Amino acid sequence: MRSILTSVVALAVAAPAFASDLVINFDDLNPAPKAAFEAAVEAFKAENPDINVTVNINDREAHKTAIRNFLTADAPDVTSWYPGNRMAPFTDTGLFQGVDDVWDENGLRETFASIEATMTRDGVTYGVPYSYYQWGIYYRKDIFDKLGLEEFETWDDMLAGCAQMKEVGVTPFTIGTKFLWTAAGVFDYINLRTNGYDVHNGLTGGEIAYTDPRIVATFDNWEQLINECGFVDNHASMSWQDALTPFVNGDAGMYVMGNFAVSAMKDAGLSNDQIDYMPFPSINPDVARAEEAPADAFFIPTNATNVENAKKFLAFVARADVQSAWNDTIGQLPPNSEATVSDDKFIQEGFATVSSAAGLAQFYDRDAPAAMASEGMKGFQEFMLDTSKKMEVLERLDGVQAEVY
Amino acid sequence: MAVIDAPSITTPPQAGWLKRNKLSIAPWIFLAPALAFFTLYVVMPIFESLYLSLFEWNGLYDADGNSTAVYIGLENYAKLWDDPNFRTSLVNNLLWLFLFFLAVPLGLLIALFLNQEMPGMRIYKSLFFFPFVISQVVVGLIFGWFYNPDFGVVGTIWKALFCEETVNFVGNVTFKCSSPPPDILSSPEFATYGIIAAGLWPQIAYCMILYLTGLNNVAADQIEAARLDGAKGWKMLWYVVLPQLRPATFIAVVVTVIGALRSFDMIAIMTQGGPFGSTNVLAYYMYEVAISEYGERYGYGSAVAVVLFAIMLVFISYFLWRMYQDEKGTR
Structure with missing residues (x-):
């Protein structure tokens, strides 16, 4: 036993x-x-x-x-x-x-x-x-309320809202492009809203050229955003965390970012009532709404x-x-x-x-091959610093694309 | 009998071989560890880079451990020729090389200035030498802050001159500027100069210390004799002091050339080659295409490395040749 x-x-x-x-x-x-x-x-x-x-x-x-x-x-x-x-x-x-x-x-x-x-x-x-996690526009709710602004549904709403913000001395967008990828977020959204998901995949998959009229249209919209809305000065020397400073101080009203930025905003002293989220507004109403979600x-x-x-x-x-x-x-x-x-x-x-x-x-730098993403994001930054280089940048990216794929 | 005798005849020469060749063997024994590591970490990688530069490879092996590299001959070099980033890097490397030479006369100037008897001189010398002691990474960080248009020295001075403090829309303090403060590190025109200025700071200190030790060895009797003959000022410096400083000048030029060509840390810390690649140099570009997050092009990176090596080789062979000639002369 x-x-x-x-x-x-x-x-x-x-x-x-x-x-x-x-x-x-x-x-x-x-x-x-x-x-x-x-x-x-x-x-x-x-x-x-x-x-x-x-x-x-x-x-x-x-x-x-x-x-x-x-x-x-x-x-x-x-x-x-x-x-x-x-x-x-x-x-x-x-x-x-x-x-x-x-x-x-x-x-x-x-x-x-x-x-x-x-x-x-x-x-x-x-x-x-x-x-x-989602990407989108994080905005200062207190600034929007004070100006009587609603969450933007369309591109024109946004341009009008930007004009109102600029009138009272608020820079519409903050961004820090030192590490490049933040600019890719803005590009992706304008491209997704202008041309849709398939064009995004076609571009990052190497099937659509950068000088394709559809991509040029994306850059035209981006140029309009830079001229009529505008980003903070010196963005090329700031990381995404540095770029929170003007947002937290109330000098800038919006931030195209991923949801991880919320905790950083709260750590910097903003309360839940001061910040809010809105999806990136539509540009072409015929394009089905796709999102960035790495x-x-x-x-x-x-x-x-x-x-x-x-x-x-x-x-x-x-x-x-x-x-x-x-x-x-x-x-x-x-x-x-x-x-x-x-x-x-x-x-x-x-x-x-x-x-x-x-x-x-998935985000430009995860959807495009590394060599393309690296040159592409440099091009986005260059364009943001000097919009007159638009075609020069796009033609160069065409060359890179031809070589990478 | 002869059988017994044999060892006693042959042994002394056998033991004596080591003894006889002791003088020629000993240096090799002492050199062996250094040579082994030099071969493993310097010579072999050089040849491996040369070899890899003929392949297209993303640095991966397949599941069975076979390399996924594809032989493409000299195609990487052909691509380099048309690569605007490579050209920017090359031009920037030349810029580094020329501007870095400023460190030599500036170092000499400070050394001459510090080469005098005065209480507390050691402290001043140490303070001037200080930038060379701190890490390049720290120098890069400090200069990065220094140039920062928002909170750096440059930005603060600018704000004091051209901006006024106001209250913004939500009631926080902010600045309104008549023109925005200069953003040196994100301007494609000035960023490289900004980094070179940061790099010069420790390099001047290095040249200074080389000249200070050189000045210690300047023969006092020659200075005395020259003074009696009426030499002073520039003439004294040019015809009497500088010729005696030739060894120091030689070393200062060597370290400056090499320092300029291998500049990497400052760029990595201050701009990562940006804005949009305008501050790249060969060493950083090599890292960017091969090892960084968006790199993974090992063959192409190796080709950049080979070009950098070839440029360095020109200088290094000249320096080695000079040193060899000098050694021959003194013997």
Whole structure:
């Protein structure tokens, strides 16, 4: 009897030794994203006690460098990375594996419909997104109220509103283009509103030239925005955080930004009543409204050793309840359309805006190949500093495009 | 008997080989570690860059560990020829080279000024040398703030002259300027000069210290003799002091040329090559196309590196040749 008991105990103790492993590399050390990730891993462990989970959390920039080595040399079973063109170098060299089965078996094609296109390349779907966030115009509500302005619906509304702001000495837009990508946000929105989602993809995919009349029209609108609305002086020497200063001080009224800027605005002393969000106004009423919503996702490297467990984890991350809890912690939007969002007004409005969009762009520098994005964003900055160089910039970008694709 | 004798005959020469060649072997033993690392970290990368510059490669290996590089011959160099960014970088490198030479006469000037007996002179010398001691990154940061049109020294002086304080629409204090303050680091015309000025600051200190040590070795009797012959001022400097400072001048020119060509840190800190690439130099452009976030073109980056290496090689071979000639002369 005793011998049977001991052998049962021994079996129970020994059981974890037969358990399988799962190694996850994650790329955000900031408190909230790290806590959300760790909470999700704990929940996954509780549901799968037989899986021995190991996590490596690295800094975002370090991860960008490290991933280029570890995918070949020492691949984890799951790694975080970005969809769109940013995953292309890894999917094209076969370093990421397709997870179409995860998408089909869990009904992700329906619940993740709006983002499926950017997770797919050459007909294969890679990875599962766990979070994204909206872009749009963040504005000083107190300034708008004092001037009697409403949220802008159309381009003309916005130009008229800008004129009113300038009259009282408020610069309509703040921006900091030192690190270039902020200018790409403005360009993307004007382009999405002027020409729509397909032209955005055509341009970043190398099928539409920069001197194409449609893109020139985008730049014409941008020139109008610079002349009739206007951005703060010295934007080329400011980072996006530096550019908050005039916004917080009330010298500038609007900021085309991602939702992560809200916490920075609040840290700088603005209250929830002083700031608000509006989607970028429409320019061409015939163009279906598409939005910028850069996503973060998990991928399975080809060299992963525990693929079954990795797929289990991806299916777990995709679940509505997991996505709700995760994004509630980090203050972003869950890509799963069945997930619930927190009652923060920016999240509520953002979710309404993004989930009803006709298409979701990942951002110029994630949709275009790196070499194109780098030159393109330099061109945007050059144009913003001197709009008379418009055609010169566009012709140069045509040359880069011809070479890159 | 002869069998027993044999070792006693052959052993002394065997032990003696090491002993006989001790003098020629010893330096190599001491040099070995340095040579090994020099080969591993300097010589091999040079050849690897040369090799990589013939490929198109995004730096990735496939799942089986095979490189994804594609051989394209000299195409990267052909692309460089038409690349406006490469031209800007090259022009900026030349600008750095010419303007950096200012460090040599300016360093000499300060050294002459500081080369006098006076209480507390060591403190002044240390203060002048100070910029060379702090990291280039810190110098870049300080100058970046210095030039900042909003809160920097430049901006503050400008505000005092051309702006007036007012209250803005929401009741906060703000400034209204008759013309906006100069934004040196984001103006394509002046940004490079702004960075070079920042780079000159520590470089002048470096040249100064080289000349100060040189001045210590100037023969006092020659100065005395020249003075008796009526030499003073410029003539004394040009015909008596400077010839004796030739070794110091040589080193100052060498470090200045190399410092100008490998300028990287200041640009990375102050402008990242911007606005729109107008402050790029070869070293930074190489980093940008190969290693930075939007890079991933290792072959192209290697081609830039090879061009930079070729330019440096011209100077370095000249310097080495000069040093060799000098050594021959003294022997």
